[in-house]
Amino acid sequence: MSLRKQIHSAFDEVAPPAFGVPERVVQTVLAEGPSRRRREGMMLRLRVPLSMVAVFVAIALVVGVLVGGRLMQDWNSFRKPAPAGGGETQLAQLENRPLVLPTPAAYFDCKSGPYNPAGSFGKGPVYGDGGGISSTTWGLYYHNLAYAETDITGPILVRANDIFTHEPVVFVGQYAAGPVAGHDTVDGVAVEQHTELVFDTSQAAKVRSTHKFSWPFIAGVPKTWSQSTGWQIDGVGFSEVFVAC
Amino acid sequence: MQQVAGVKPFGTSPISERTFAELLTPLIEPGLRLAVGMLHDPSAAEDAVQEASFTAWRKLAQIQHQDQLRAWFLGVVANKCRNARRRKWVADVRLGLPEQLSVVSGEERSLRGTDLRRAIARLRHEDRLVVVLYFYLDMPLEDVAVVARSSVGAARARLYRSVQRLRPELAVEEALR
DSSP states (O other): OOHHHHHHHHHHTTOOOOTTHHHHHHHHHHHHHHHHHHHHHHHHHHHHHHHHHHHHHHHHHHHHHHHHHHHHHHHHHHHSOOOTTHHHHHHHHHHHSOOOOOOOSSGGGOOOBOBOTTSOBSSSSEEEEOOOEEEOSSEEEEEEEEEESSOOOSOEEEEEEETTTOOBOEEESTTEEEEEEEEEEETTEEEEEEEEEEEOGGGOBOTTOSSSEEEEEEEEEETTOOSOEEEEEEETTEEEEEEEO | OOOSSOOOOOOOSOOOHHHHHHHHHHHHHHHHHHHHHHHOOHHHHHHHHHHHHHHHHHHGGGOOOGGGHHHHHHHHHHHHHHHHHHHHHHHHOOOSOOGGGSOOTTOHHHHHHHHHHHHHHHSOHHHHHHHIIIIISOOOHHHHHHHHTSOHHHHHHHHHHHHHHHOTTSOHHHHTO
16 A cells, blocks of 8 residues: 555544535634634734833843853953964865765655754764745755754864756855855845855854754755755764755 | 745735635635644644634735635644644643544554554654645645745655655655655
8 A cells, every 4th residue: 555545544534524614614714703803903912012022032132142152252262272274274174075975867866865863964973954945036045954962073064066957055144154156135135155164063053952063054056956955064084975855 | 035835915905705705615624634634633623724714814815816825725724733733732742642543453454544643743843744735635746835835845855754754664756656
């Protein structure tokens, strides 16, 4: 039995007979809709001030975290200056690693993965999760998340290409690095498109994250993309590749 | 800027009760099927559809194209299901599987159905949504993407990933038939 039939059978076992339900639902709406609308209008007026308080609290939290983080960073760099050029040398070494991505012949040969047990892309130590989309006249921008659960020393370099068109995936915003590939305006913000992402565990975002280290980032693809991308993540002592088809 | 499945206003005048009934009635059954697939609880599913219908009553006049109506309404139902599960999760930390769905001894078919529903219930909301829309509502992937407010590629990736979780022993193409 196909998975489709199994799912039909599994859900039909618990689905109530729909006889009469559509009419009942519509009649309930027509009977109660106008009074609910009035009630919700009153609720909305009550909710607005509360929501504004919530917004102010959220802004205060973000500002606090940013300012606190910056102060901590300044304090750390004051106490322990980084060795000159050390990080750059490591990054240059990572950039020199060749990009080795799968080359499937056709879309249906393209297999997404590997995934970790949580369903995120990657075999570790760095994993990737997809997120929301913003679009521009140039293409699409995915609000993704990279994360790690273990300490990683040194820089982490992320590069990605379209598997079929071989165009690079671009990165904008925080952590975007490397050569500038173009410019665009994303959600009203003018951005530079870069071809690399670079982060390390000292820069990981801690806010609202269930992961030990997390790096929210924005990846862009042109509208002509094949919907299949290969990703290579290089760090000191590891290199991993995954594919999203 | 935000894209995918945008619903544009086509008129500000309220629609008549008759028009509302004519537009909404055919959408209730697929909405109910979707809600059952998402919640696995018939009464919670009907509540979710009822709530979605109230939303439709308020916003239906803002839908520009009637051909978007089905996808828009199913998207509203999906949101109501997400909220219903959140409330349920907060209330009693269950997966939304009613007690009467427990296995009927000796009936392998029922056992398989229960196992499959439980496995689907463990998927994340977005993954469960594409599975239910694609396999249970038999919607093409393009329409699934519109309801899920994602690109077709992202919907396909979600579906592949979910199938691999549900049936790791099956080849994806075989499972998608």
